[in-house]
Amino acid sequence: MSTPRSSTPGAHGPRGPLRPSRAHAVTVAGMVVVAAVIDLIELVVFGYTAGWLVVTLVSAVALVASVALRRRRPATALAVAALGYAGAWVITLSEPRLLPAMAQAALWVAVFTAIAEGTSRLRVTAIAMLGACVAMEAFDVIRMTDAGGVGTELLIYDTVSVSFLPVVVVAVAETVRGRIRLATEQAEQADRLRQLDARAAVRDERLRLARELHDVVANRLSAVTIRITAAHHVGKAGGSTPEGEVLAEIGHEIGKALGELRSVLGTLRDDEDGAGAATPPSLRDVDLLAEEARRAGAQVDIVISGDPYPLPSMVDLASYRIVQEALTNVARHAFPPHATVRLDYGMDHLCVRIEDDGVLQPGARSASSGHGIIGIGERAALCGGWASAGPRPGGGWTVEAALPVKKDDS
Structure with missing residues (x-):
């Protein structure tokens, strides 16, 4: 009996959910820490307004929610991260500053988990959503460049964060997805091999029992039947006697027992489809x-x-x-x-x-x-x-x- 494959590639194996590797957790934690440090430095260096504090707060909430929900509800985490990203982007239209790194990290964390552990449909949705957000931020960079509010250093930083880092996130997530899928297939194959070994052990034990029953019980009963039949025929030569009738009855019962024993032996030796098995009693x-x-x-x-x-x-x-x-x-x-x-x-x-x-x-x-x-x-x-x-x-x-x-x- 083969183990059914999960509808979520790489998310579940024959023994339940597969835990992500330590590298996966370290990657997510690294993105969160780096994003928080970047935004903190930006607040200290460039100062802040009430509107920018709202943008930072929305980005932080989206980041925390995406990290908290990414394993149990990856689709919800992706939706929350996208909404936080979009909300922060709309607010920054009135601010001459780049989108907070935490908003980007929230989206990257959700996209990374959706690609690495999600279904094929969720994976495609995550890539499409990441592409839409990249287009939004590219538009923001072009807007700020035309307004003359972006220096060379910030332009280089935003170009890297808009174009290069999303590609890295997708590439790493695809690698993790492949490893999880490979581990799942190996676990399923090992489980199938264990099942085959168990079936082979059961069949060997059935064959051993069949041999023992045939060599010991069936042969002994056959020998007893032959002797009883011979004694009955010898008794009949001198006429019908009660003892002869009893011997005949005993021989008849032993013959029936042999028939049922052969039926059991046939069942023990049969393949799993039961072809060729004798009709069981009813x-x-x-x-x-x-x-x-x-x-x-x-x-x-x-x-x-x-x-x-x-x-x-x-x-x-x-x-x-x-x-x-x-x-x-x-x-x-x-x-x-x-x-x-x-x-x-x-x-x-x-x-x-x-x-x-x-x-x-x-x-x-x-x-x-x-x-x-x-x-x-x-x-x-x-x-x-x-x-x-x-x-x-x-x-x-x-x-x-x-x-x-x-x-x-x-």
């Missing part, structure tokens, strides 16, 4: 389960409530195994072995309830001490349901499970 065969329990000496009644409908494969198999385990316990442990299987097909759930009114046979272990009852609870939990098993107040034992059903998943 709750539709509950009558066969009851018949097997009757052959083992138990008395079984089946009560079905509601209209039976096709069950999802996982619920179908889980409910079958729950009934199978409960009836096996009844035949082995209950005395007398009498059970009632109740299947309630609800609108959004299947309720399975197996009750017996017997007592524990002398010398038999309680069913709650085995792995079967634990398996019942685990199967129900895998389906999103629950299961319980315990003694009844009036004697006997009850196994109950409720499994959620989504009919469109069947």
